[in-house]
Amino acid sequence: MRAGNTRARLIAAAVLAALALGTAACAEDTGGDPGTETGAGGMKTGLKIAFLPKQVNNPYFTTSDNGGKAAVEEFKGVYSETGPSEASPSAQVSYINTLSQQNTDVIVVSANDKDAICGALNEARTAGAKVVTFDSDTNPSCRDLFINQATAEGIAQNQVKLISEAVGPDGGEIAILSATANATNQNAWIELMKAELAKPEYAKLKLVDTVYGDDQDQKSFTETQALLAKHPDLKGIISPTTVGVAAAARYLSGSTYKGKVQLTGLGTPNQMRAFIKDGTVKAFALWNPADLGYLAAYAGGALSSGLITGKEGDKFTAGKLGEFTVGKDATVLLGDPYTFNASNIDQFDF
Amino acid sequence: MAERVAPVRRVLGSWDVIVLLAVVVVAVVGAFTVDGVASPRFWRFVALEALPIALIALPMTLVVITGEIDLSVASVLGLTCTVMGQLWVSGVTSLPLLIALCLLLGAVLGAVNGLFVTGFGLPSLAVTIGTLALYRGLAYVVLGDRAVANYPREWTTAAIAPIPGTTIPWMILVLAALAVVFAVVLHATPVGRALYAMGNNAEAARFAGVNVRLTKFWLFVATGAMSALAGVFWTLRFASARADNGSGLELAVVAAVLLGGVSIFGGRGALLGVLAAVALLGVLRNTLQLAYVPANTLTVITGALLIASVVGPNVAGMLRERLRRRRSTAPTATPTT
Numbered sequence: 001m002r003a004g005n006t007r008a009r010l011i012a013a014a015v016l017a018a019l020a021l022g023t024a025a026c027a028e029d030t031g032g033d034p035g036t037e038t039g040a041g042g043m044k045t046g047l048k049i050a051f052l053p054k055q056v057n058n059p060y061f062t063t064s065d066n067g068g069k070a071a072v073e074e075f076k077g078v079y080s081e082t083g084p085s086e087a088s089p090s091a092q093v094s095y096i097n098t099l100s101q102q103n104t105d106v107i108v109v110s111a112n113d114k115d116a117i118c119g120a121l122n123e124a125r126t127a128g129a130k131v132v133t134f135d136s137d138t139n140p141s142c143r144d145l146f147i148n149q150a151t152a153e154g155i156a157q158n159q160v161k162l163i164s165e166a167v168g169p170d171g172g173e174i175a176i177l178s179a180t181a182n183a184t185n186q187n188a189w190i191e192l193m194k195a196e197l198a199k200p201e202y203a204k205l206k207l208v209d210t211v212y213g214d215d216q217d218q219k220s221f222t223e224t225q226a227l228l229a230k231h232p233d234l235k236g237i238i239s240p241t242t243v244g245v246a247a248a249a250r251y252l253s254g255s256t257y258k259g260k261v262q263l264t265g266l267g268t269p270n271q272m273r274a275f276i277k278d279g280t281v282k283a284f285a286l287w288n289p290a291d292l293g294y295l296a297a298y299a300g301g302a303l304s305s306g307l308i309t310g311k312e313g314d315k316f317t318a319g320k321l322g323e324f325t326v327g328k329d330a331t332v333l334l335g336d337p338y339t340f341n342a343s344n345i346d347q348f349d350f
Numbered sequence: 351m352a353e354r355v356a357p358v359r360r361v362l363g364s365w366d367v368i369v370l371l372a373v374v375v376v377a378v379v380g381a382f383t384v385d386g387v388a389s390p391r392f393w394r395f396v397a398l399e400a401l402p403i404a405l406i407a408l409p410m411t412l413v414v415i416t417g418e419i420d421l422s423v424a425s426v427l428g429l430t431c432t433v434m435g436q437l438w439v440s441g442v443t444s445l446p447l448l449i450a451l452c453l454l455l456g457a458v459l460g461a462v463n464g465l466f467v468t469g470f471g472l473p474s475l476a477v478t479i480g481t482l483a484l485y486r487g488l489a490y491v492v493l494g495d496r497a498v499a500n501y502p503r504e505w506t507t508a509a510i511a512p513i514p515g516t517t518i519p520w521m522i523l524v525l526a527a528l529a530v531v532f533a534v535v536l537h538a539t540p541v542g543r544a545l546y547a548m549g550n551n552a553e554a555a556r557f558a559g560v561n562v563r564l565t566k567f568w569l570f571v572a573t574g575a576m577s578a579l580a581g582v583f584w585t586l587r588f589a590s591a592r593a594d595n596g597s598g599l600e601l602a603v604v605a606a607v608l609l610g611g612v613s614i615f616g617g618r619g620a621l622l623g624v625l626a627a628v629a630l631l632g633v634l635r636n637t638l639q640l641a642y643v644p645a646n647t648l649t650v651i652t653g654a655l656l657i658a659s660v661v662g663p664n665v666a667g668m669l670r671e672r673l674r675r676r677r678s679t680a681p682t683a684t685p686t687t
Contacts (some may be wrong), residue, residue, distance in 0.1 A: 056645050057646070073569070080642070082598075082642070082644070082645070083645060084645055085645040085646060085649055086597075086598065088594065088597060088598075089590065089592075090584075090588060090596070092397070093588065093640065094399055097395040098395075098638075098640055099396070101385075101391060101392060101640060102385070102386060102388040102640065113496060113497060113590050113592060114499070115499035115588070116497075116499075116588035116589065116590035116592070117588075117589040118589060119506070119510070119587075119589060138500075163577050262613060271394070291687070
């Protein structure tokens, strides 16, 4: 009677052992120290560069990390991507710890929390890794460089320019569909857009209203509807939020306003593709995440090769993107937002 | 045959020992095949990661043994973190006072669970799924999407400081002391025996003079307080109090308890097995990460291991039952009721 019991337990033990052995067998040797030889532009070859996104299986990060991979291959480094399947800071910490134990030369990370991963990052830096943040920064004391996708000024200028081009030379009334009323970044952009609209070249554009969709699809949809009812002469809407711009586009494309009221904003190509194709939206913006990852990889490579230290004024070359200069607070700016339109939208998938 | 396997059974006699052996096997195999597993830093990281899970798993083991469950633990942790952050921002600058207030809060949140379960006789699964959402919601009410991170550096470094001369965080000693307390209560006192009795048959336990309601109530209070303690550790370790701290941690805790051999139906299990399971999950995860196994595969492996841990004992039980029937004299073995 007890024999079966013991047998089952032995089987269980054997299964666990087999599991352990099987998983250990998955281990691959990616070792090898970075070579002392230097490649193009003084960059060391063989650098181990790991991308740690906010979460894996996220199309945005897949795009940016693939940009990083292309860069790492250009300067003959060893690329890897690792990360948690859920966007939580504590899960990221565990992966940072792993990377520092793997003697990774450069950790390129998008932080889920600006402070929670600090300790782990500093521990990795003590172990010799260089830390580059992109997309979402940490506390500046925990990283060597932050690759900033766009400045508030750049976004504001871009959005006003896009709506002006879409509305045409006659100008007219425009409105803003924002996220929440107290979103810091949104409000900063709105203020800067107002300053931009005050310039003489935009004299014919008149901002008549700002409404808030709270980054909820339904609310953004009905706010768009209300906006058009309230302002019959409205010529354009700027929605600098991915949720808002997609909801507004959906409303416009199904209404009689399609093609008459122009829309632009910050959106992702996958959300906006249909509305670009059906003519509801002529152009919208965001940064190019592939370029962001590409630049982050080059910045990390330059740091790890000793070409730059991350202090203000340091210059480095990032392959096809050209030369960049480190700005204040060890920040590198990718550049102006990237404009997506019918001619380029099919090159992106995120 | 039974005579021959008897000595083997004495060694491999319990699930606890099997899980413990599995930890050793994974660690040894890992040390020889994966770069970094043999390093002291590896064990430091494993310990830091396992600590909050282990802290909550201690009372959870007792709760599950009585046939109940508490799924609100991670939300209690999250709410405690945000309240701790808010208190710190509003000027409570004494760490002992902060810890005391947090533990009190955890105990109260646990008492609410206990009250619903024992006072109103509601199923703990339903009650704690409710408070899982409720407490997490309250955490967002307290801090919204803000994070409080400006704690004194001495606190945050003290929380993860190693035992002098080692890399192992000193908090392990706190865990060990608490583990001894819980183990003594569970395995060496009448209260512990009552817990098993309640899990096997609450009605019978009541007739035997056990105050089932009161005992269960205090177990929920203990789970709340221990989750709060884990919350304090969490806040200091990550130097960040956020409403989403510890999201999903309840699953890691329940997973460890079940893999540790505690029956989800109550009445069976031991603390040693649970702590071994916490270690096993931690070591396995970190080893696989070091071996460049991607997150998706890792999730699949952990899931499979859990299914095995729940199905395993049941399959073993069925095999045992079948063997018993084959050996009993078949003609007279007809059911009587």
